[in-house]
Amino acid sequence: MLENKDNSRTDISQLGEFGLIDHLTKQFSIQHKSTIKGIGDDAAVITLDEPIVVTTDLLVEGVHFDLSYMPLKHLGYKAVIVNLSDVYAMNATPSQITVSIAASNRFPVEALEELYAGIATAAKIYGIDVVGGDTTSSTSGLLISITAIGHAKKEDIVYRDGAGDSDLLVVSGDLGAAYLGLQILEREKQVFKVNPNSQPDLDAYTYLIERQLKPEARKDIVKLLADLEVLPTSMIDISDGLSSEILHLCKNSKVGCNLYEDKIPLDPQVISTSEEFKMDSTTIALSGGEDYELLFTVKQEDFPKIKGNPNLSIIGHMTHEKEGVHLITRANTKIPIVARGWNSLQEE
Numbered sequence: 001m002l003e004n005k006d007n008s009r010t011d012i013s014q015l016g017e018f019g020l021i022d023h024l025t026k027q028f029s030i031q032h033k034s035t036i037k038g039i040g041d042d043a044a045v046i047t048l049d050e051p052i053v054v055t056t057d058l059l060v061e062g063v064h065f066d067l068s069y070m071p072l073k074h075l076g077y078k079a080v081i082v083n084l085s086d087v088y089a090m091n092a093t094p095s096q097i098t099v100s101i102a103a104s105n106r107f108p109v110e111a112l113e114e115l116y117a118g119i120a121t122a123a124k125i126y127g128i129d130v131v132g133g134d135t136t137s138s139t140s141g142l143l144i145s146i147t148a149i150g151h152a153k154k155e156d157i158v159y160r161d162g163a164g165d166s167d168l169l170v171v172s173g174d175l176g177a178a179y180l181g182l183q184i185l186e187r188e189k190q191v192f193k194v195n196p197n198s199q200p201d202l203d204a205y206t207y208l209i210e211r212q213l214k215p216e217a218r219k220d221i222v223k224l225l226a227d228l229e230v231l232p233t234s235m236i237d238i239s240d241g242l243s244s245e246i247l248h249l250c251k252n253s254k255v256g257c258n259l260y261e262d263k264i265p266l267d268p269q270v271i272s273t274s275e276e277f278k279m280d281s282t283t284i285a286l287s288g289g290e291d292y293e294l295l296f297t298v299k300q301e302d303f304p305k306i307k308g309n310p311n312l313s314i315i316g317h318m319t320h321e322k323e324g325v326h327l328i329t330r331a332n333t334k335i336p337i338v339a340r341g342w343n344s345l346q347e348e
């Protein structure tokens with residue numbers, strides 16, 4: 001499906017470790033005043049006047065990504081995005097990242113250039129400096145570890161533990177598309193194995209595939225909330241699926257939750273493709289993951305500021321802890337939410 005037609009191939013050993021790092025990182029320039037020293041010394045030097053937010057993520061080939069349908073440029077982009085999403089989920093602003101990779105010798109220099117091109121694109125779009133990292137060899141496959149550094153005023157940082165028991169539960173964007181994008185790519189991979197000459201027609205799934213291969217972090221939502229003068233009481237980004245993220249907020253904040261099935265935002269492609277796969281779209285939104293939307297709670301008095309905003313959906317409200325965490329279905333039945341989605345046999 002995604003063959004590399006470029007036959008030029010430079011072995012990593014031809015550049016040597018230091019040559020390789022220099023070669024891959026020479027494109028990075030410093031944009032932030034807070035970066036005093038980026039790549040090129042024993043360590044980067046950063047000066048930030050505000051509390052510092054740090055997050056790190058490790059992506060492993062075969063566990064987190066499959067290169068048979070994930071172009072390396074997209075992988076580089078996504079590896080940055082998943083980290084930035086965690087910084088935005090603290091209501092903070094990312095400013096620097098470090099990037100470390102381990103690659104086996106099946107990856108030529110040109111492949112790593114592609115990976116770094118994706119990293120550079122994300123850094124440029126989101127306005128962050130790449131200030132360091134490491135490149136080494138691996139005995140099998142590709143590993144990418146990115147650390148993101150951000151900052152925020154102490155009073156603006158939003159944790160998972162601040163939700164009150166009557167707060168509204170809000171999510172940005174729509175849910176479930178990234179998971180279905182992965183299902184489409186997996187299906188095409190199987191088709192390609194059987195018939196390498198088949199030309200996939202993916203027009204009906206463009207949004208789903210883009211959400212899987214080129215997710216975005218919701219920098220715009222952090223800005224929107226600041227513009228609306230809404231400070232969430234708790235927040236998390238959706239990496240594992242709506243249900244597990246709700247459970248994290250509830251557990252940390254010691255509250256319960258009622259989530260309304262009919263309020264969960266779904267793209268039309270999610271609805272039509274769920275039907276095609278004979279899957280329940282609510283289950284996909286709850287357990288799918290990788291949407292990188294922001295899930296947060298706000299005080300009821302902030303309702304007028306967010307109502308009707310096309311970027312935000314109010315999907316439920318928090319309750320007293322002893323009421324538990326439930327999905328209220330379209331048929332008005334109350335079902336406990338469990339870590340991996342929900343169990344339709346467990347109706348109360």
Ligand SMILES: [Mg+2]
Nearest residue numbers: 086089237239
């Ligand atoms: Mg997160």
